[in-house]
Amino acid sequence: MNARLAELSIVIPVYNEEAGLPTLFDRLYPALDKLGRSYEVIFVDDGSRDRSAALLKDQFLQRPDVTRVVVFNANYGQHLAIIAGFERCRGERVVTLDADLQNPPEEIGKLIAAMDAGHDYVGSIRRTRKDTWWRSVASRLMNRVRERITRIKMTDQGCMLRAYSRDIARAIAASREISTFIPALAYTYAHSPTEVEVEHAERAAGESKYSLYKLIRLNFDLITGFSLVPLQLFSMFGMLVSVGALVTYLIVIVSRLLQAGWREGFATLWDRDILAFFLIGMLLFGLGLVGEYVGRIYQQVRERPRYTIRAVLERDAEVTRAL
Numbered sequence: 462m463n464a465r466l467a468e469l470s471i472v473i474p475v476y477n478e479e480a481g482l483p484t485l486f487d488r489l490y491p492a493l494d495k496l497g498r499s500y501e502v503i504f505v506d507d508g509s510r511d512r513s514a515a516l517l518k519d520q521f522l523q524r525p526d527v528t529r530v531v532v533f534n535a536n537y538g539q540h541l542a543i544i545a546g547f548e549r550c551r552g553e554r555v556v557t558l559d560a561d562l563q564n565p566p567e568e569i570g571k572l573i574a575a576m577d578a579g580h581d582y583v584g585s586i587r588r589t590r591k592d593t594w595w596r597s598v599a600s601r602l603m604n605r606v607r608e609r610i611t612r613i614k615m616t617d618q619g620c621m622l623r624a625y626s627r628d629i630a631r632a633i634a635a636s637r638e639i640s641t642f643i644p645a646l647a648y649t650y651a652h653s654p655t656e657v658e659v660e661h662a663e664r665a666a667g668e669s670k671y672s673l674y675k676l677i678r679l680n681f682d683l684i685t686g687f688s689l690v691p692l693q694l695f696s697m698f699g700m701l702v703s704v705g706a707l708v709t710y711l712i713v714i715v716s717r718l719l720q721a722g723w724r725e726g727f728a729t730l731w732d733r734d735i736l737a738f739f740l741i742g743m744l745l746f747g748l749g750l751v752g753e754y755v756g757r758i759y760q761q762v763r764e765r766p767r768y769t770i771r772a773v774l775e776r777d778a779e780v781t782r783a784l
């Protein structure tokens with residue numbers, strides 16, 4: 462099989478997954494063989510601190526015809542790992558998959574079938590989510606907010622089992638933004654996106670790499686990265702508050718002139734304090750929101766390389782350094 466021109470490229474980000482990798486190999490390759498299409502698997506090791514890179518190397522040696530490995534020098538996050546895969550993929554269609562077997566490799570065929578039907582981007586919805594309850598509640602809430610303020614209609618943003626046409630994958634890789642969210646970005650480029658239902662399992666081994674903090678950051682990226690609505694909402698609200706404050710002051714001044722009692726004056730003073738607190742709160746909130754955008758601009762203008770690679774394992778490529 463010619464690895465240069467495959468029908469499918471499977472891109473899998475790997476971060477500290479030594480416990481689950483052997484099972485992944487055992488299930489992934491047979492599932493792909495069964496599809497009866499030429500394929501390549503690109504593993505991107507996202508700076509794992511465990512033996513993941515070594516396991517990937519072994520797997521590369523076992524199936525060099527269909528396996529390629531990119532090893533990052535440090536941990537750059539799941540999405541940049543996927544981008545590194547996108548930049549190198551040779552397949553006509555690109556499927557992303559988590560390494561922890563939460564997305565069953567046996568479901569890839571379903572995505573491909575949807576692409577055969579003419580869609581250029583296929584997302585997936587987990588039929589039964591096997592996540593902790595707070596993750597489910599939080600993600601449902603985020604979906605609502607996101608669908609309101611961006612044009613992205615993604616039922617299940619957490620599910621990374623997705624298929625992209627090569628053009629979309631290339632467009633995503635060419636988007637130079639630093640904080641990115643690939644499934645959402647795909648919607649900006651897709652001509653005919655769709656979603657299919659897939660099974661969802663619990664993590665086969667190891668633990669989730671996403672803490673609550675990382676999840677919150679991710680959602681900030683998602684919203685600020687695709688919409689100016691928070692910024693606009695804030696300024697609208699700011700204007701309303703200022704007008705409200707002005708009117709209140711006028712009323713207070715007039716009423717004080719009419720009935721200038723000492724007690725009354727004291728009461729209005731207290732009211733003004735509340736008003737001030739409210740305004741300060743709004744100011745701080747707005748400042749933080751502006752900071753979210755400014756922070757991104759700052760990151761963007763530095764134009765740092767988004768990741769650095771330690772080694773690439775593939776046929777006809779040099780191994781830059783022994784793992």
Ligand code: UDP
Binds near residue numbers: 476536539563
């Ligand atoms: N991952 C990565 N870099 C990171 C965190 C995660 O490459 O910094 C990979 C991880 O190995 C897995 C996928 O991204 O293949 C999804 O991660 P995880 O299962 O921890 O996320 P969750 O399923 O809990 O959302």
Ligand code: MG
Binds near residue numbers: 559561563664669
């Ligand atoms: Mg997972």
